[in-house]
Amino acid sequence: MPTAAEAIAEPTLYGVMITQTAYYYTTYSMDPRWMKIYVAVLFVADTLNSVFNMAWIYGVLINNFGNASALGIGNWLFETEQALTGIIAMQVQLFYAWRIYKLTGQLWLVATVAVPSVIGGLSGVGTAIGVGILPQFSGLQRLKVVVILWLMGAVVCDMIITTVLTWYLRKNRTAYTRTKGLISRMLQLIVSNGLLTAAFAAADVVAYLATTNSYHLIFNFPLCKLYGNTVMSTLNARSMLAPASSTAQYQGDGHVSFDGNTPWRQSSDTPSKSSQGNAGDNTTSRPAQIMVNVETHEMIDIPRQAMMKDGSWSDRDIEGELKSGGVI
Structure with missing residues (x-):
């Protein structure tokens, strides 16, 4: 039953989000104020999503225990799932768009991320409105256009983010041992995070189109939490990716x-073993x-000015960015 799976996954993933948020604020107190506000807004949105989802699950499994028809109806609590998932996904993806701009300075690359992100986010809100008009889950099949725009927008955006960051970092990988290892670990994190959210969104689309049952909710409900946790893991990885x-x-x-x-x-009062040996020994x-x-290493944003003429990064320039408290 999708609802039972949601009841297990929801508090688990939210607990991970709480841990990561607490770790961020205790570890990166020197981050810019706007980034702290960004994390706070993300955490509040994720908290609201958990509260609404658990309230809906409680109403279905406890208040309507034994009432099978309740499993096929979505109320306003259920509507918030689609809306908040679309908003949080867009918030996370636009953050990655900003990172791409800081790395490349190419507005057209930012646009390739921002356009599907905004389309997906707004389509998520549109799906929530559609659920309000057609509360029966069977009516979701009549919302195929907006649902596909929502989920496929998320898939396309996540794949673009993963591809662009991977391509750029591999292109500018240097022969410097100190930076090459960091870039390799960054690539592993970027690929794993991007593929995780893209895989869940793609599975949600496939399950939605394959059956009229609500099995797609198994992939839909965790999606919001996965977006929040992936961006928090990226922020927190600055102190963990580069072991001392x-x-x-x-x-x-x-x-x-x-x-x-x-x-x-x-202490000079502690004699050495040799001085306690033969008294006639002068040595x-x-x-x-x-x-x-x-x-120690810390991951930072590398501005274009910190690059050498061949497009690579020098250790001295990177060390200067570290001292200035840059953030990646």
């Missing part, structure tokens, strides 16, 4: 230093020093 690497060196000068900072020196070995160098 550390090395240790023994210097033998009697102190320990971390990353070139003020060293901690071993004493000092305790070994441990030097720990920690290298």
